[in-house]
Amino acid sequence: MSSIRWRLLLMLIGVFLLMWCGIVYVTWWRTSHEADEVYDAHLARAGHILAGMVLLELKERHKTPQPWLEPDDLMDEVEVLEKLLLKQKYAGRLEFSIWLQRRQILQSADSPSMALPQQEGYSDVNVDGVAWRSYTLRIAEQDLMVQVLEHNGVRDEMIGEITKQVLIPIVFSLPMLVLAVWGGVGRGLRPLQRLAGEVETRSAHQLDRFGRDNGIPREVQPLVEALNDLLARLEEAFARERRFTADAAHELRTPLASLKTQAQVALRAKTDDDRQRALEAILAGVDRASHLVEQLLTLARLDPEQGPGETLPVALRPMAEEAIGLCMPLAVEAQIDLGLGNTETLAVRGNPVALLVLLRNLIDNAVRYTPAGGQVEVTLRRDGRRAIIAVADSGPGIPAAERQRVVERFYRGLGHDAQGCGLGLSIVLRIAEMHGGEVRLGDAPLGGLLAEVLLPLDNVEIQK
Numbered sequence: 001m002s003s004i005r006w007r008l009l010l011m012l013i014g015v016f017l018l019m020w021c022g023i024v025y026v027t028w029w030r031t032s033h034e035a036d037e038v039y040d041a042h043l044a045r046a047g048h049i050l051a052g053m054v055l056l057e058l059k060e061r062h063k064t065p066q067p068w069l070e071p072d073d074l075m076d077e078v079e080v081l082e083k084l085l086l087k088q089k090y091a092g093r094l095e096f097s098i099w100l101q102r103r104q105i106l107q108s109a110d111s112p113s114m115a116l117p118q119q120e121g122y123s124d125v126n127v128d129g130v131a132w133r134s135y136t137l138r139i140a141e142q143d144l145m146v147q148v149l150e151h152n153g154v155r156d157e158m159i160g161e162i163t164k165q166v167l168i169p170i171v172f173s174l175p176m177l178v179l180a181v182w183g184g185v186g187r188g189l190r191p192l193q194r195l196a197g198e199v200e201t202r203s204a205h206q207l208d209r210f211g212r213d214n215g216i217p218r219e220v221q222p223l224v225e226a227l228n229d230l231l232a233r234l235e236e237a238f239a240r241e242r243r244f245t246a247d248a249a250h251e252l253r254t255p256l257a258s259l260k261t262q263a264q265v266a267l268r269a270k271t272d273d274d275r276q277r278a279l280e281a282i283l284a285g286v287d288r289a290s291h292l293v294e295q296l297l298t299l300a301r302l303d304p305e306q307g308p309g310e311t312l313p314v315a316l317r318p319m320a321e322e323a324i325g326l327c328m329p330l331a332v333e334a335q336i337d338l339g340l341g342n343t344e345t346l347a348v349r350g351n352p353v354a355l356l357v358l359l360r361n362l363i364d365n366a367v368r369y370t371p372a373g374g375q376v377e378v379t380l381r382r383d384g385r386r387a388i389i390a391v392a393d394s395g396p397g398i399p400a401a402e403r404q405r406v407v408e409r410f411y412r413g414l415g416h417d418a419q420g421c422g423l424g425l426s427i428v429l430r431i432a433e434m435h436g437g438e439v440r441l442g443d444a445p446l447g448g449l450l451a452e453v454l455l456p457l458d459n460v461e462i463q464k
Contacts, residue, residue: 004192009178016177020170024163031162032459033137035155040122043135047148051137054098054144054338099145116148123150125445144312155311193221200229207235229303259285313458316380316387323359324378327367334438335372338363343380346387349458350435358431361453365425370395375446389453392444428453 095111097104102116109318112127117136125132131152138145143246198210207226259282266278331338348355359378366376381388428451429439437455442449 004180004189005185009181012181013174013178022188023166027166028159028163031159032155035159039097039133039150039155041148042120043094043148044135044137046096047135047137047146048100050096050148051139051144051146053143054100054146054400055139055237056109058142058144095149097147097149101146111149114147117145124152144263192223195220195224207231207238237247256289259289311346311349311351314350314352315343316348316389317343318379319352320359320380320389323356323363326360327363330364331367331376334367334370336370336377338367338369339377340378341379343378344382346380348387349453350434350455354431358428358453359389360387361425361427362453366391366393366395366449366451367429369393370448374448376445383454384459386454387457389452389455390449391452392446394444394446395448397443397448398441425451 010357034242095108096106096110097114098106099116104116112130112132114127115136117123120136120138123134123136124136132149133155134147135145136145136150189282195210210224217319262278262281262285266275266282269275269278317340320343324338324356328338330336363378370376370393374447376391376393379390379392381390424441432439432453432455435455437453440452440454442450442452
């Protein structure tokens with residue numbers, strides 16, 4: 001299971017380690033640079049002091065019968081130099097060589113054997129695999145050359161010591177940092193844990209909203225708002241389902257009561273004709289109940305929020321012809337002239353099964369509410385980027401004041417005795433909304449109701 005606390009802990013520790021590595025590197029780099037400058041200055045000072053001592057001794061020797069210097073003549077000066085420069089903590093022993101008139105006259109005991117230097121100033125030399133840093137001073141008037149050398153290990157030791165002193169506090173502070181981050185993240189997640197606990201303790205029917213002023217951080221507010229929005233939608237869905245269940249129970253109660261009454265009439269019938277009429281009424285009642293159940297199941301399966309599911313390019317004319325064929329037996333029985341009027345070749349993108357249900361319900365609704373001998377016409381046309389499916393009938397129509405309500409479930413206009421259940425237009429509206437369309441009701445040229453469904457055209461159809 002993924003943990004926010006662990007994610008934040010690992011992320012913060014990673015950031016701190018990266019910063020610390022940068023600090024250690026910068027410290028090492030700056031220390032190396034400063035150490036080189038300090039030790040180079042130390043070398044140069046030692047070289048100038050040693051050259052000054054030699055020059056002073058040469059000056060004194062010029063006053064004597066023997067002006068040439070011997071190694072023993074400079075031992076006192078070398079001892080003074082050692083006492084002056086070599087007693088510091090990180091100052092290793094300086095080695096030196098002195099050349100006078102291109103002849104080496106003096107060399108420290110541990111100084112590496114080297115030829116006469118070819119360049120003045122600082123240089124890095126390697127003798128027998130050992131790295132040295134050297135400083136060479138040349139005084140042309142006396143043809144004097146002094147070279148002072150220092151082992152690089154002294155510098156490395158000081159750089160390592162300083163870097164270690166920086167690194168040790170970082171290493172020891174890491175566990176404390178982990179504990180601090182762990183505790184801080186835990187404290188920061190407490191409002192989220194309280195929210196989770198409140199959600200967990202709620203029952204399935206407790207849909208009241210979560211408060212926004214109970215110490216919930218600003219970062220968690222979007223989650224609270226999303227939960228409140230979900231609760232609102234659930235409440236609406238539960239209310240819709242309760243209404244649907246209540247309406248369905250009410251609508252089913254009527255045909256069932258009618259069936260029971262007709263069955264009792266058939267049982268009490270004294271003549272064959274009375275019994276036959278009662279049985280025919282029972283069959284008609286069963287047909288009405290079956291139609292109602294079918295419509296209820298269709299309506300229950302439709303959810304505009306879930307969309308139409310898998311969509312395909314759907315040619316409307318063949319589908320309209322199929323829907324007319326499905327409704328033709330009812331139209332023939334009611335002596336209704338049902339047909340396809342002027343149509344354009346159009347295609348929409350949608351669910352073929354749902355769109356067929358939409359067309360069939362539009363036509364079925366028109367046939368059921370049109371008196372015998374009337375007419376129902378289906379047309380298809382384009383309106384900009386939308387296709388319009390229009391079904392017009394010659395029935396009584398619907399007053400403008402009622403047109404907003406007829407799309408409600410189980411609503412049937414006053415004054416109609418057609419054998420319907422009040423669900424046809426509700427199903428049409430749901431399917432249209434699932435496909436991003438809309439339903440319009442108006443007056444038909446035939447004198448009855450004009451029901452139009454506007455659906456977005458398929459992209460290929462739009463480009464034609």
